[in-house]
Amino acid sequence: MGYVAIKGGEDAIDNASRLVEYERLKSESPPLTIEQVKTQFRAGIDRIMGEGSLYAPEHAALALKQVEGCTLEGAFMLRAYRATLKRSYYSTILDTRSMRVERRISSAFREIPGGQILGPTRDYTVRLLNTDLASETFGSVKSFLEDIDSELQLSDEEAPRSFCKVVDMLKEQGILRPVDEDEEEEKRRVVDVTREAIKFPAPRSAALQMLARAETGGIAALAYSSMRGFGSAHPTIGELRVGHVGVSVRDRRGRSRYIGRIRVTECEIVSKLKQKGKSSVPYMSLGYGLCFGHNETKAIGMGILDRSMRVADEHPANSQEFVLYHTEGIESYGFTNHLKLPHYVTFQSGLDNLRNAMKRRDEEDRNAGAKKPKTMLNTQSQELADASPELL
């Protein structure tokens, strides 16, 4: 039975895409508006904006709606759309010290200057299915919002323009050293991974960019593996911040122009002792992670991997190449699915080899017959001549 090639590819592909659209719509439930997706699927939107490396909430909402909520596919959509956009400016460096903080915690100290701000988080909720949501109405939404508004006392104080970073304090006390104080110049250059193909070992700027665009699940898996004893010791969150940061660019005449603000999650991981030489004083090392939107798991994972990639050990999370290649969502998603492409040519050649080998083996068995032991020999010299002819 031959391996039948697929005929009539054209109309098959056309039908397939209409069929998947049919799956999305056949229940005739009221279509989701972009506004609903954008506002009520905030976590999903933030995730695919990060992995798609394009900060565009509406487009992200559209993508998520189009692909029925699959974040891998959604991130892929955004990456593809991003490639079509003209790029006119590089932004100036964002100073996250002047972040409009919504949430800010440190696990290293009980209290930190500026205070621990718990902010919006499900960390301390009990993950029980909330059955009320099954009967949520616009009315219940409004009344919930009114309760919140009544409790809020708007203070007339200016919101703090900036918070001093915990890691700055640690650096001042020499507990923490600036990460790349001894990297050579070339390594400190800021690389644009979308313009330059990556060569390993990659400079830290490239590694951080790739981590920022990486797939959240992959990051979590590798970070977890490095903490669970398969890598260096237990890291601590120096600081985790979620909030909005202003973005500005330099126009043609070099003047700085504010073009808007984006929400980001930033995390600084402080970890166990590092030591230059044997005699030098030990100090702590820093891992840094920042990504679009509110995605704490990814930011923390990035911080852990940023550090572990700079530690020489034989665990996968210590290998920059292993981490950066395998956490790139679009590539891993793409290649894993490419197995669905027809491979019958390659498979055929493999089949052929296999069949020949089986044939040869059968022939060998047939004429070799059951192996018989050699008969016992008499004199030693005879045995010697027989045993190792090549030695004589």
Next chain:
Amino acid sequence: MVQDNTDNWLLRVRGLTKIYGDPISNSIAYTGPKFGSNICPETDAIVACAEIDFDLYPGEVLGVVGESGSGKSTLVQLLYFDGEATGGEVYFRSFEDGDTNILRVTNQKKRYLRNHLMGMVYQNPRDGLNFKFSAGGNIAEKLLMANEFNVGRIRNRASSLLTQTEVPVERMDNAPATFSGGMQQRVQISKAIANNPPLIFLDEVTTGLDVSVQAKVLDLIRGLQQDLGISMIVVSHDLSVIRMLTDRTMVLKNGRIVESGLTDQILQDPQHAYTQLLVSSLL
């Protein structure tokens, strides 16, 4: 005639056997020097070594020589519990007065034997040393297993051992990976004799070292053996190593002892055809 003291042996080995794969009753019968092969024709089981019998006396150095595949390394691996023996009995005077077959004791007792009563120096330093610990740490591991919990005494003992084996003491806290091949073997030797065991095994210790270093290591081993009076089993394919280090020698081929005797007799008056062949390649 004074009764010769055959009973003050240190190690008594009887019928030591190691077979890989699933042997049948006469797998041993169909393999060995007579057939020039270790592989049982019927079941492809590999008889690494079989029917190994010998005694070793305190302070004696026994050589084990043979080409690769002769089973000489398997022999010491079985005695040092790096592998599980398929059959045979081994009695060790210093352990329960030699009444127990040490091949069948519990893992804990085997670890006691390995740590207190035996030592092993491997051809490949990576098998003998833990490259995560420093050289001193490797020696400390042995001392700690012998319940020496005083860091001061551990470091004194480690530095005296390293001096004895001509390793510069200031390198005690360096990682083994930063040592040269000869130096790594010396650290292994220090580790092997850390708890003053009555018996140590040396498996192709100088193979792969360059000639000048080889001589130094051999001289070191000879000196230590004389100073400490320990028994040694030296495995080597290199007959000059056997000549320089050992009192008696066993010649192995295809997993069997084809001949054994005083080393000078084996080298100058070999009886078995295979030994004559082997020795003729040396002279």
Next chain:
Amino acid sequence: MKHFLEVRNLSKNFLLHILNDKHIPALEDISFSMDQGEIIGLTGKSGSGKSSLMKCVYRTYLASGESMVYDSSTFGPIDLIEATEHQILRIRKEEMTYCSQFLNVIPRVPAVEIVAESLLVKGVAENEAFRRSREFLERLGLPAELWDAYPSTFSGGEQQRINVARSIISQPRFLLIDEPTASLDQKTKDVVIEAILEMKRSGTSVILITHDEYTLTKLADRELKLVGGRICEAEAATA
């Protein structure tokens, strides 16, 4: 009367498998006996079996024959043909020393250390062992600057001096020595002869092989001449 060593029709032949079982006779029914403190000189052309006989006594060669009883201080009378390897090793360590013609030692070990080792093995303290070794090497006329050098670079005579020094210094009970004075100048020859005579006075028995008439007459109480692997009658050498 118990002899120090009594050999009864000992023979030795080699069976060389690698020459498809060639049979080479080396010694034919050798019988002789020897008393404590005696020096026997083995003479004969090369290939007559002198070294083979000595190696049979030292058990390097496996000989056959009726018996070879040696009056051991450790084991008492013991047949060296039948003795176990462990016993032979004990005898070699404590009583019997064999000094071959050629020096073969671990390379890169200084001369003085080679000599000192035979004392260290007997438990002599390190500095005492080195002191006596240096003294003896000096008596043998080995230049001082060579003492810490590696013998592999020395001349034949110099190596011979180390070999002899190493065997004699430990005053063994029974010395088997092959060509002790060959390739030595006259002065050093006399020193070696004197050293051996000294050992004889303190009870050491010796079997020596020599081609040198002068050494034979100076040392040997009795001469055993070997021809074609057999002892041929020879008159007793003058004391």
Next chain:
Amino acid sequence: MIEAKKFQQAYNYGFIDESTKKEIRRKMLKAVAIPGYQVPYSSPEMPISRGWGTGGLHATLSLIGPDDTFKIIDQGSDASVNACNLRNFVKRMTGCKTTFDTADATIVQTRHRIPEEVLTDKQIIVFQVPQPEILRGVERFEFKTRQMHAEADYAKMWVSLYESYVKFGAIMRGAGYPVKVNGRYIMTPSPIPRWDVPNLSHSDTLHVFAAGREKRIHCVPPHTLVEPLEFEDVKFMVEKFEGIRCSVTGEGDAFMDEIYEADGGRKHVINDSNFLDKLKLGGRPNQRLFVNPS
């Protein structure tokens, strides 16, 4: 219209079903019988994420009854966010009384601290444990560490302490200092500071260490010898708070927190919030203090 009823759920007493609670209790008994040995247990999922205290809840919810008084602290404080979250959950699921007062509680659940106030034989303390396998630092694979425990082959652990001392001049292990229980098993006391470790030895209380994510329970029963690993000449030392006084009560002899102030200054406050409150009321609850060897 989706009927609300379809999603209605009533929960068993203590959230976990009875047979699972029974299994957890039996495993705890086994852990008590073999002090320091890690007993594998079912560790069912909970509505609390892994690594946030599921093990602690398994132990607490299997032990607790309606007339128990439950106290729960995190980093020594009853008011910490995770403690509040778990306290509400336990209260909601069992209706038991809760308290901040260490002396009142019959079951104390804790993360990273033992209360300064000495616990009695009427109380059980349950520890939340991130990594139950102390040997994980020196041996990566589970099947090997189990064998090491079975054969009491702890040389690698000792060598890592030796190496740490040689490299840094002191055994650089902060929280979770390895201890030997009953002279047999080497165990992690969970990431409590060295300050608390001596309280485990010969205490009147039952200590239950439950690791949910890693599915292991181990115990230190009352009146059991617990020795921190130390060398003859390199002794176990607790944290030194020389000359440090609590800025609220002026007292010392308790584990202190380091507080950074807005102006960059530093002050110290006693970590155990209940102990601090009692000090403020004037009394000083009974403590067991460890004196560092000189």
